[in-house]
Amino acid sequence: xxxVRVLVGTRKGAFILTSDGKREQWExxxxxxxxxxxxxxxxxxxxxxxxxxxxxxxxxxQIIQRSDDGGKTWYQxxxxxxxxxxxxxxxxxxxxxxxxxxxxxxxxxxxxxxTQHPWEFKRVWHLEPSLxxxxxxxxxxxxxxxxxxxxxxxxxxxxxxLRGHGTGPKWQPGAGGMCLHTIILDPNSRTPETQRIWIAIxxxxxxxxDDGGKTWKPINRGLHSLYIPDPxxxxxxxxxxxxxxxxxxxxxxMQKHWDVMRSDDAGDNWKxxxxxxxxxxxxxxxxxxxxxxxxxxxPIKSDSEHFVPDGxxxxxxxxxxxxxxxxxxxxxxxxxxxxxxxxDAMAVDSLDKCGVYFGTSGGQVYASADAGDSWNPIVxxxxxxxxxxxxxxx
Amino acid sequence: xxxxxxxxHLRTLAQVRNDVELDVQGPxxxxxxxxxxxxxxxxxxxxxxxxxxxxxxxxxxxxxxEEDLSHEPPDAPLPDAVASGAEPLVILGAIAGG
Numbered sequence: 001x002x003x004v005r006v007l008v009g010t011r012k013g014a015f016i017l018t019s020d021g022k023r024e025q026w027e028x029x030x031x032x033x034x035x036x037x038x039x040x041x042x043x044x045x046x047x048x049x050x051x052x053x054x055x056x057x058x059x060x061x062q063i064i065q066r067s068d069d070g071g072k073t074w075y076q077x078x079x080x081x082x083x084x085x086x087x088x089x090x091x092x093x094x095x096x097x098x099x100x101x102x103x104x105x106x107x108x109x110x111x112x113x114x115t116q117h118p119w120e121f122k123r124v125w126h127l128e129p130s131l132x133x134x135x136x137x138x139x140x141x142x143x144x145x146x147x148x149x150x151x152x153x154x155x156x157x158x159x160x161x162l163r164g165h166g167t168g169p170k171w172q173p174g175a176g177g178m179c180l181h182t183i184i185l186d187p188n189s190r191t192p193e194t195q196r197i198w199i200a201i202x203x204x205x206x207x208x209x210d211d212g213g214k215t216w217k218p219i220n221r222g223l224h225s226l227y228i229p230d231p232x233x234x235x236x237x238x239x240x241x242x243x244x245x246x247x248x249x250x251x252x253x254m255q256k257h258w259d260v261m262r263s264d265d266a267g268d269n270w271k272x273x274x275x276x277x278x279x280x281x282x283x284x285x286x287x288x289x290x291x292x293x294x295x296x297x298x299p300i301k302s303d304s305e306h307f308v309p310d311g312x313x314x315x316x317x318x319x320x321x322x323x324x325x326x327x328x329x330x331x332x333x334x335x336x337x338x339x340x341x342x343x344d345a346m347a348v349d350s351l352d353k354c355g356v357y358f359g360t361s362g363g364q365v366y367a368s369a370d371a372g373d374s375w376n377p378i379v380x381x382x383x384x385x386x387x388x389x390x391x392x393x394x
Numbered sequence: 395x396x397x398x399x400x401x402x403h404l405r406t407l408a409q410v411r412n413d414v415e416l417d418v419q420g421p422x423x424x425x426x427x428x429x430x431x432x433x434x435x436x437x438x439x440x441x442x443x444x445x446x447x448x449x450x451x452x453x454x455x456x457x458x459x460e461e462d463l464s465h466e467p468p469d470a471p472l473p474d475a476v477a478s479g480a481e482p483l484v485i486l487g488a489i490a491g492g
Contacts, residue, residue, distance in 0.1 A: 035403060059453040059487045060403060060441040076407075079437045096445040121446070 003393040004349050005070065006357055007051065008365055009038035012383035014053055016071045019378075023355055023369040026378045032074060033065065040126050040344055040387040043070075047134035048391050052153055054124035054139070062123050064094045064139075064153050077153035094153050097121045097141055100160035109143065110172040119143045119163070126344060128183035140180035144171060144201040146213065159213035162199070167218060167235045171204035174238050174257075178202065181343055182242045186249045198252065198267060203238035206254065208267050222263075222270030223256060240283045241343040245292040253295050253322070255285040255343070260297055262322050273322020278309055284346040288371060289354045293321040296348075296356060296372060298341040306361075307338035315358070317372050331375035332366065339364070344387035351392055359385025396427055397482035401454075404442070404485070408435040413482055422477035424456060425468040442485060453488040 002021035008014065013031025032038075033055045041053035049070045055063040065074045077094040099119050111117035122142040130136035139147040139156060145163050147156040171178060179202055186196035195212040198219075205220040218235050228236040238257035245251065254261040254270065258281050261270040274280035279299045288294035295318050301309040308314065313332040316325040339360035349355035356372050359365045363382035366375045395415040400408065408414070416430040432439045443450050448468075450456070455464040458476045463483075475481035 057403065059401070059451065060407075061444070061451060062440065063407070063437075076437045093439055093445055095440040098446045 002351055004351070004355060005043070005048075005391040005393060006347075006365065006367070006378065007041045007043065007071070007387075007389040007391070008359055008382065008385060009040050009053070009344075009387035010359075010363070010383040010385050011037055014038040014041055014055075015379070015382060017365065017378050021351055023349075023351075023367055026367075028379055029071070031383075032071070033063075036063070037123075038386065039123060040389075041065075042127050042129060042389045043391045044129040044134040044137075045131050046129070048393055050129070050134040050152075052127045052129060052137050054127055056123040062095045062097065062121070064124070066094075066153050077149075077151075078155075093155070097124070097139070097147055097156055098158070099145060099163070100158040102160060109168055109178065110170055112173065116169065119145070122177060125179045125181045126183055128185060131185050131187055138183050138185075138197075140183050140199060142177045142179040143173075144178045144180040144204060146180055146183070146197075146199055148213070159209075161209070161214050162207060162216045165207075165216045167204070170235055171201065172236070174202040176202060178204070182206075182239070184242060184244050184252075187246045188249050196249075196266075198242060198244070200239040200242050200254075202240065203236060203257075205235045205237040206239050206242060206267055219263075219267035220270070221268065222272075223261065224259070224272075225257065227257070241285050243285045243287050243295070245287040245289070248292040251292060251321075253285050253287060255282050255297055257281065257303060260285065260322060273318070275318070275323035275325055277316055277325050278314075282341075283343040284341050284358065286346045286348055286356070288356075289348050289350040290352065291319070291354075291371075294319045294371070295322065296346065297325075298346070298358065300340060306340045308340075311336050311338060313337045313339060313360070315356070315372055315375075328368075328372045328375070330373065331368075331377075342386055344389075345385050347388050347390040349390045349392045355390070357388050357390055359388045361385065395479045396422060396430070396476065397479055398427065398431060399482045399484045400438075401485060401487040403487075404438060407437050407441065410435075415479075421469075422472050423469050424463065424466065424472065424483075427472065427483055428468075455486050455488075457484040457486055458482070 006017040013034045015030035019026045036055045039054045044050040051067040053065040108116035124139045126140040128138040135152045146159045182200035184198040189195040200206045223237045225237045240255045252263045260274045263270045282300045312334045315328040339362040346358040354371045356368045361384045365378045368375045398414045
């Protein structure tokens with residue numbers, strides 16, 4: 001019997017929601033790491049019991065947590081659970097994210113006021129486990145950079161080619177910080193040396209490597225952003241999220257600050273597919289597990305009013321790869337609702353029918369077991385949801 | 395033995411319930427106490443001072459004997475009462491909320 005495990009990061013801890021394949025009855029465990037911001041947690045596709053979590057706090061900084069038993073127990077990599085603490089040589093530093101100084105001369109990026117500002121590590125926004133190796137995991141961080149661990153999260157090294165490829169001094173933060181929030185691994189890449197990776201940064205744009213992270217190039221042609229001096233600039237676009245169906249890696253969908261976009265050539269060119277959406281501002285976007293032209297967004301009223309329009313929580317689905325959208329409302333509040341859905345807070349399972357999940361700033365996690373036709377809340381009153389990921393377990 | 399009082403969340407991370415007691419070799423300073431603390435509780439590395447710069451995190455302060463020692467040099471000796479274990483070194487987080 002199939003099982004589904006939904007991993008929820010919130011402003012005050014992590015929660016794990018589990019159900020069988022019917023997705024009707026749910027067990028809720030948590031809060032894990034109570035009181036801490038959990039920006040993201042995600043399972044390894046190569047070993048579903050291996051989970052990674054980003055735990056952070058304004059007081060105590062960044063912690064990386066790891067579970068080897070599907071989220072029942074957790075520990076900081078390098079400090080195994082239950083190990084007696086003792087004096088001795090320092091343990092590995094699983095929360096040490098040091099920018100690679102060899103990326104010289106790049107040491108600053110643009111600040112809000114246009115001056116140059118040194119890169120300063122703040123937190124991990126997104127953890128992306130390798131598709132094939134449970135010990136390898138990527139971390140997208142603020143201030144924007146990409147790190148990789150090949151020892152299960154114990155030690156992290158920056159892939160400095162991204163910050164160092166040339167446009168870094170022009171990158172600038174969005175209001176939420178200069179975060180690398182999206183990491184997509186191409187399942188068709190055969191070796192680590194030829195691994196294709198897409199990443200996105202607010203507010204620098206989208207970038208791609210075709211050589212495992214050694215060299216990078218901006219992939220923002222076709223984006224049009226009226227909030228920057230040159231609306232079609234090579235970089236500077238506030239990309240909120242990018243999604244891909246792993247069965248069709250050349251096709252990408254993007255929710256930009258404003259505008260929903262698609263690319264059919266791995267990001268080299270983008271075209272707008274906002275179509276009949278009530279507003280094309282938003283944060284999340286995701287793709288149906290089995291229908292690569294079926295995509296989901298949650299339109300948000302505007303960049304200054306971060307809530308759903310008209311007091312109605314509506315997921316919009318396109319079955320045509322964009323442009324033609326239908327509102328999905330069954331089971332969702334249609335009056336007096338003013339929540340937001342953040343960029344990493346939607347995910348799909350791979351059951352038949354495809355399940356769709358999202359979490360809100362109001363602490364609700366909604367699930368649809370019929371590809372969005374109808375919705376039910378799994379939980380209604382968690383802390384504000386920062387991220388939602390799903391594991392489909394055999 | 396040096397006594398250190400940790401904020402709630404760091405006690406949880408370190409899996410301790412009460413004050414932490416540490417054996418510190420050589421001069422008793424903020425620096426040497428934190429080194430001993432992180433050696434004994436490696437899960438606290440980076441949570442009190444930045445892993446890269448060594449700077450105290452801005453929302454944390456160090457108190458002992460009813461004095462704020464946060465801005466003392468890290469290698470300055472701590473009060474004798476801390477070195478003797480009569481008084482604890484208190485690591486305190488900024489108040490959350492309004």
